[in-house]
Amino acid sequence: MTTQWQADKPIYLQLYQQVIERILDGYIQEGEALPSVRKVAAQYQVNPMTISKAYQMLQDENIVEKQRGKGLYVKHGAQEVILKRERDMFLTERWPAILKQIKRLQLAPESLLNGEGLS
Template sequence: MAQTFDENKPIFIQIKEKIADQIVKKQLIEDEQIPSTTQMVQFYKVNHITITKGINLLVDDGILYKKRGIGTFVEKGARHALLEKRKEEFIDRYVLPMVQEANKLELTDEELGHVIKKVKEGESI
């Protein structure tokens, strides 16, 4: 079964994100070998070059490392690095605009905190 991909984003970027997600979710751990390119080609039903390009982005970011002739492995501290990067992106993409809008609406810190807590708990406001 072929995996579905978002047609608005390059597939190699989505491959990179899927591997990174597995590291964040502890499905791949430090010093563990990731599936081979061939295995990923068969699983995702995409070109070998596409898989390699996604993996190489993670190697360039210091998240994965290669052992020549053996395979590709998760770098020590990779999960921590990914979490820190994602937290920064989360703040920039979601929290900052939310706080700016809350300020426009003159919400107090307490009101904003209450709204966030309710949403996080899955309750209606």
């Protein structure tokens, strides 16, 4: 995870998003334990409550589950749930603006898919 924090976004949201991305990218596998709150807090010199808040969001969304005495584990099926949600958000929130820009710049979809005209 990064130690460069964006000033305009709360750290707990950035941590939450990093865990989501690491699950999607396969760096954190389903069934795998998340690092402890204390370990992450010490590693990134962040208040443990900040880490707890990010982890609580993951629990609230049923991405991770607490196993008594062991910690938090990524639930089986979490990657597919995240992937579906992220795709939906991309298509509804980001894609319309991207499509508008593609049309404005008169870019051909084929050239974008082939990486042509990119430097």
